[in-house]
Amino acid sequence: MTNALATLSGGCHCGAVRFEVDAPAPLHVLDCNCSMCAMTGFLHLIVPRERFRLLRGEDALAEYRFNTGTARHLFCSRCGIKSFYVPRSHPDGYSVNARCLDHVAIEDLRITPFNDGDRAAAMAGLASLGL
Numbered sequence: 001m002t003n004a005l006a007t008l009s010g011g012c013h014c015g016a017v018r019f020e021v022d023a024p025a026p027l028h029v030l031d032c033n034c035s036m037c038a039m040t041g042f043l044h045l046i047v048p049r050e051r052f053r054l055l056r057g058e059d060a061l062a063e064y065r066f067n068t069g070t071a072r073h074l075f076c077s078r079c080g081i082k083s084f085y086v087p088r089s090h091p092d093g094y095s096v097n098a099r100c101l102d103h104v105a106i107e108d109l110r111i112t113p114f115n116d117g118d119r120a121a122a123m124a125g126l127a128s129l130g131l
Contacts, residue, residue, distance in 0.1 A: 005051070010101040012076035012083050017057030019084060021047055021096050029098045029109050034116035036066075036073070040082060043098040043111065052084070052094040089123065 006025050011018040023045055030044040031037075037044075062077040072086035083100035087093070098109055115121070 008101050008104065009055075010083055010096065012057070012060075012079050012081040012100065014076060014079035014081075016060040016078050017076045017081075017083060018055040019096070020053045020055060021045065021084075021094075021101075022051040023047060027098060027104065027109050029111055030114040031111050032114040032116050037116075040097075041099060042082065042095075043106075043109065044087070044114070045096040045098045045101075046087065046090050046093055047096065048093045052096070 004024065005022040007020055007022050009018065009020050027045055030046070032042065032044060036042070057076065060076050060078055061074045064073040064075065065071065066073075068088060070091060071088040073082060074085045075082040081100065082097065084094050084096045087095040098104060099106070
């Protein structure tokens with residue numbers, strides 16, 4: 001049985017980038033320990049491409065790629081906030097930073113650690129959780 005989807009909105013700090021995402025409640029997010037996520041405090045809400053809508057700000061987005069070049073790290077070129085990106089683990093979807101969602105409290109999130117140092121085991125763990 002799947003949970004009903006709720007539409008959530010979010011964006012960057014300055015408001016140039018705004019989006020909507022359809023996600024089941026409660027929100028299940030990943031706390032990755034890779035160098036990028038650990039430094040930025042990114043909490044991953046991973047959704048299929050069809051459940052993400054960029055409302056405005058495509059012209060404000062800048063892109064950064066590193067390592068394998070698969071992940072497309074997108075951030076607002078005005079305020080520097082990465083509110084979503086195309087992750088290496090799910091290149092056909094988006095990872096939304098739960099911290100950039102409007103009116104979502106951290107204590108209401110179900111947070112699962114993701115050990116990027118052992119990516120294969122971490123991905124297997126996600127599969128067993130249905131994420």
